[in-house]
Amino acid sequence: MNLFLNQILAxxxxxFVTELKxxxxxxxxxxxxxxxxxIFIFSVNLSVVKASEVGPGVLWVAFLFSxxxxxxxxxxxEQENGCLMGLMLVPADRTAxxxxxxxxxxxxxxxxxxxxxxxxxIFFNIDILEHxxxxxxxxxxxxxxxxxxxxxxxxxxxxxxxREIMLPILLYPLLIPIIIAVVRMTxxxxxxxxxxxxMNWIGLTASFDIIYIGVSIMTIDHIxxx
Amino acid sequence: xVDHPKPNSSDSAIEVRHLxxxxxxxxxxxxxxxxxxxxxxxxxxxxxxxxxxxLIKILTGLTRPxxxxxxxxxxxxxxxxxxxRREIGVISHSTALYADLTPMENLIFFGKMYGLERxxxxxxxxxxxxxxxxxxxxxxxxxxxxxxxxxxxxxxILHDPSILFLDEPFTGLDIHASNVLKxxxxxxxxxxxxxxxxxxxxxCGLEMCDKVALQVMGRFAFFTDIKEVNKExxxxxxFDAVRDNQFTMGIRA
Numbered sequence: 001m002n003l004f005l006n007q008i009l010a011x012x013x014x015x016f017v018t019e020l021k022x023x024x025x026x027x028x029x030x031x032x033x034x035x036x037x038x039i040f041i042f043s044v045n046l047s048v049v050k051a052s053e054v055g056p057g058v059l060w061v062a063f064l065f066s067x068x069x070x071x072x073x074x075x076x077x078e079q080e081n082g083c084l085m086g087l088m089l090v091p092a093d094r095t096a097x098x099x100x101x102x103x104x105x106x107x108x109x110x111x112x113x114x115x116x117x118x119x120x121x122i123f124f125n126i127d128i129l130e131h132x133x134x135x136x137x138x139x140x141x142x143x144x145x146x147x148x149x150x151x152x153x154x155x156x157x158x159x160x161x162x163r164e165i166m167l168p169i170l171l172y173p174l175l176i177p178i179i180i181a182v183v184r185m186t187x188x189x190x191x192x193x194x195x196x197x198x199m200n201w202i203g204l205t206a207s208f209d210i211i212y213i214g215v216s217i218m219t220i221d222h223i224x225x226x
Numbered sequence: 227x228v229d230h231p232k233p234n235s236s237d238s239a240i241e242v243r244h245l246x247x248x249x250x251x252x253x254x255x256x257x258x259x260x261x262x263x264x265x266x267x268x269x270x271x272x273x274x275x276x277x278x279x280x281l282i283k284i285l286t287g288l289t290r291p292x293x294x295x296x297x298x299x300x301x302x303x304x305x306x307x308x309x310x311r312r313e314i315g316v317i318s319h320s321t322a323l324y325a326d327l328t329p330m331e332n333l334i335f336f337g338k339m340y341g342l343e344r345x346x347x348x349x350x351x352x353x354x355x356x357x358x359x360x361x362x363x364x365x366x367x368x369x370x371x372x373x374x375x376x377x378x379x380x381x382x383i384l385h386d387p388s389i390l391f392l393d394e395p396f397t398g399l400d401i402h403a404s405n406v407l408k409x410x411x412x413x414x415x416x417x418x419x420x421x422x423x424x425x426x427x428x429x430c431g432l433e434m435c436d437k438v439a440l441q442v443m444g445r446f447a448f449f450t451d452i453k454e455v456n457k458e459x460x461x462x463x464x465f466d467a468v469r470d471n472q473f474t475m476g477i478r479a
Contacts, residue, residue, distance in 0.1 A: 003341045010338035014324065021326050082320025086381070088288055089322070090339040091311040
């Protein structure tokens with residue numbers, strides 16, 4: 001068990017050191033998310049449309065699209081110089097590799113989201129500070145589901161020449177339940193509704209998070225082996 | 227908890243029986259059988275597309291055979307993969323190194339993955355073995371092909387494996403880098419490590435090995451002791467075997 005945890009931490013450490021040196025992933029994700037929000041700001045007349053109605057969709061489009069850039073980059077890094085082969089040769093459980101990459105992806109995306117949230121608040125003129133805790137819970141659940149499934153699918157797509165195209169094509173349809181749930185919940189939170197009135201949506205999102213992680217644990221061995 | 231087969235007590239490092247790997251109609255490995263004792267050095271020659279890399283991939287557990295059996299370090303490759311991986315090191319034309327990390331960071335990472343108790347100390351020792359300790363804090367991206375290949379050796383021997391697999395390690399190296407690599411392989415062989423190397427470099431391959439094999443179209447055209455090979459005539463033998471795809475010498479299958 002100790003070795004399993006150490007291997008997970010080693011992968012997270014390696015991804016962090018690489019990112020600290022290159023700063024490729026975070027800057028790409030952040031700029032992309034910011035551009036998405038700016039484009040919507042310029043295309044939507046906020047004096048006509050209520051910000052709390054259009055805002056949640058814009059926020060999650062920014063998170064998910066920029067997150068896809070991160071997921072694509074995640075296993076591309078392992079493909080360079082045959083590093084994935086190097087990982088396959090160590091006596092590591094394949095789920096340790098999966099969880100290491102999942103945690104890295106989750107942390108990178110979460111950091112980017114924390115930087116984007118204040119800008120979203122300023123651009124859409126929405127005070128999210130009073131709803132911050134429920135909003136962070138929803139973002140946590142949505143990001144976890146996105147990363148859980150995205151990490152699995154990016155490992156699957158990493159061997160394909162068309163991986164940049166294949167990942168979103170595979171990922172978004174399977175994410176629909178979570179996308180619907182988190183956008184609805186974000187809208188309700190911005191309208192001032194308490195989290196206790198969204199327990200069905202929270203249950204749905206948490207269930208899909210568990211399903212995605214469970215399916216990943218069951219299949220990652222076969223996906224990485226062949 | 228899976229009950230993995232225990233290593234046998236024989237002195238065989240690698241035992242292969244009727245190994246086959248098919249990709250549709252293509253037979254990349256076609257009924258190969260051989261045995262390599264502990265401490266022996268086998269050079270496998272063969273033209274491009276002969277299935278040498280596939281053979282190494284099967285023996286290192288990177289791909290599954292279509293049929294046949296292989297035991298590496300006493301473990302069935304199919305069943306005891308995790309245990310077997312502690313016993314093997316692999317060097318291929320892919321370096322398996324992170325270009326934006328330093329040699330120390332790369333080796334510490336792999337040391338942690340192998341569960342070494344003191345990954346930093348092991349990393350430094352490996353780098354000293356291959357003469358890269360002075361460059362340990364430079365990014366791998368700034369290294370020449372020869373230095374990267376030496377670093378690959380450091381990565382492969384980091385966990386002190388008993389068996390090394392080398393897939394065309396001389397590819398892309400200049401004469402100086404080739405000589406350095408050859409010297410290091412010789413050192414590893416002197417330390418009684420079992421080595422299986424595929425190569426196109428006839429002089430290097432023949433100079434270092436105890437056993438020699440020629441793989442053509444997925445099969446061993448011959449597998450024999452180096453003493454039975456006339457080095458001057460090897461190229462003629464090679465071309466004859468490749469052309470005829472016939473068994474020209476005694477096969478120890």
